[in-house]
Amino acid sequence: MDLEPRLLRYFIAVAEERHFSRAAxxxxxSQPPLSYAIxxxxxxxxxxxxxxxxxxxxxxxxxxxxxxxxxxxLRQAEEVxxxxxxVDAGLRGRLRIxxxxxxxxxxxxxxxxxxxxxxxxxxxxxxxxxxxDQIEAVRRGEQxxxxxxxxxxxxxxxxxxxxxxxxxxxxPDGHPLAQRTSLQLAELAxxxxxxxxxxxxxxxxxxxxxxxxxxxxxxxxxxEVRHWLSVASLVxxxxxxxxxxxxxxxxxxxxxxxxxxxxxxxxISQVIWPEAARSPLQERAVALVAQxxxxxxxxxxxxxxx
Numbered sequence: 590m591d592l593e594p595r596l597l598r599y600f601i602a603v604a605e606e607r608h609f610s611r612a613a614x615x616x617x618x619s620q621p622p623l624s625y626a627i628x629x630x631x632x633x634x635x636x637x638x639x640x641x642x643x644x645x646x647x648x649x650x651x652x653x654x655x656x657x658x659x660x661x662x663l664r665q666a667e668e669v670x671x672x673x674x675x676v677d678a679g680l681r682g683r684l685r686i687x688x689x690x691x692x693x694x695x696x697x698x699x700x701x702x703x704x705x706x707x708x709x710x711x712x713x714x715x716x717x718x719x720x721x722d723q724i725e726a727v728r729r730g731e732q733x734x735x736x737x738x739x740x741x742x743x744x745x746x747x748x749x750x751x752x753x754x755x756x757x758x759x760x761p762d763g764h765p766l767a768q769r770t771s772l773q774l775a776e777l778a779x780x781x782x783x784x785x786x787x788x789x790x791x792x793x794x795x796x797x798x799x800x801x802x803x804x805x806x807x808x809x810x811x812x813e814v815r816h817w818l819s820v821a822s823l824v825x826x827x828x829x830x831x832x833x834x835x836x837x838x839x840x841x842x843x844x845x846x847x848x849x850x851x852x853x854x855x856x857i858s859q860v861i862w863p864e865a866a867r868s869p870l871q872e873r874a875v876a877l878v879a880q881x882x883x884x885x886x887x888x889x890x891x892x893x894x895x
Contacts, residue, residue, distance in 0.1 A: 594666055596630045597659040599623055600638065604656045605643045614695050622638060682870045683712045687723040688736040690818045695858055699738060700881045707877060711870065719789035719815050727861050733871050734878070739857035740792050743755040747864045751882040753855040756800070757838060757847045759824045759831045767846040774832075778806035781829040783820050786813040796854055797832045803852075821845055857885075 602612040603623070615619040629787060631638050638652035648656060684704075688697055704713060718726065723735035742748045758777065760767045761884065781803075782848030787794040797810050801808040801890050811829050814820055834856035838847035860878050862871060 592633075592659075592662065593828055594663060596626055596633075597604055597663055599626045600794070601656065603627060603639065603646060604648055604652065607647070609646065617775055630833050631647045638659045638773055640669045660874045675806070680785060682868070682872060683714060684708075684874055685714050685731070685733045687716050687718045687726060687737075687857075689720060689723075689737055690717060690816045691834050691836050692736040692854075692858060693739070694839045695754075695834075696881065700878065702880060703876055704874065706856060708870075708873065717816070719786075720793075721789055721791075727863055730863060733862065733868075734874050737859050738790050739859050740790060742861055745864050746861050748859045751858045751860055751878075752884045753792065753793040753885060754835045754851060755849070756797070756854060756856055757835045758850050759833045759867070760846045760848060761824055761830070762846060763827060764830065764846070767847070769848055771849045771851075774800060774804035774852070776806075777808075777830055780809070781811040783809040783812045783814065783823045783829040783831040784808075784810045785817065785820060786815045790816040793856075800832060800852055800854055805866050806880050818842075 599612070599616060603609060606615060607613040609620050609623060613623045621858050627639065634651070634655070636651040637649050638655055640647045640649055680748075686701075701713065701715075704711070716732075718735075718742045720737035723732060723737050724740060724742055724746060726732035727735050728743055733797065736751075739750065747781075758772065758774070766772055784797060785793050798808065812823055814823065816831060817837060820833060821837055821840060821842050823829060824831050826841055833847070835847070836856075860875070860882075862875055
């Protein structure tokens with residue numbers, strides 16, 4: 590059975606006007622093609638739809654049923670067309686976003702709010718994952734966008750630096766140095782440390798370890814966890830000290846103190862996305878991220894000594 594949208598539109602016009610001439614004028618066509626289209630529709634359906642008189646037409650029972658269904662079908666067809674156009678323009682769909690916990694204090698909530706405003710018909714699905722798992726998820730096409738700690742990425746994954754900030758020491762409230770405003774890292778040589786797990790982010794693990802070694806000691810790593818908030822939580826319970834990105838000082842976690850120390854390393858966050866076969870929605874999302882996070886400026890060169 591052929592329910593071509595054009596024939597349904599013609600039929601609806603006749604059903605509502607109850608007159609072929611008025612319906613033809615409404616459709617901006619002549620009457621003979623309209624009459625032929627209605628006969629074609631009746632033949633396709635196998636039922637008489639209109640009862641014709643010299644002055645007007647009436648809907649038969651079958652015509653009444655088709656009229657109501659035709660309105661629904663055309664509305665659904667228009668909704669499908671709108672949906673497809675919006676998906677093609679990157680205005681609708683599902684955006685699968687991964688993030689590390691520290692991004693909650695590095696501008697991610699404001700970015701998500703901007704995305705919801707710019708893309709109100711997009712479903713944003715958030716999953717907290719460590720950097721390594723996000724890289725793999727993006728590489729496999731299971732995640733559209735990821736916010737990670739700076740890590741090497743494999744072929745097929747694009748990365749862009751978002752922001753860089755210093756590290757700070759995280760101490761429990763009861764630590765002897767907790768009231769200091771700054772300290773030397775070597776002062777923690779005898780403390781137990783809580784580290785971000787090597788398997789979750791090898792680069793972060795090595796960065797923090799290198800800072801301790803540069804300060805003249807090998808840290809006693811008693812605990813390894815896979816999320817930065819878990820690091821700070823263990824510290825708050827007195828289970829060790831740690832070195833964390835400065836943004837965690839904005840977490841408001843009770844029982845912790847965040848103290849500056851002298852060092853050159855920086856905690857860098859990145860956004861990652863698939864390199865190939867990006868959808869229009871992914872393109873829009875990456876563009877919004879670029880708007881929210883201006884390009885990182887390279888560090889100023891240290892003047893050479895004469």
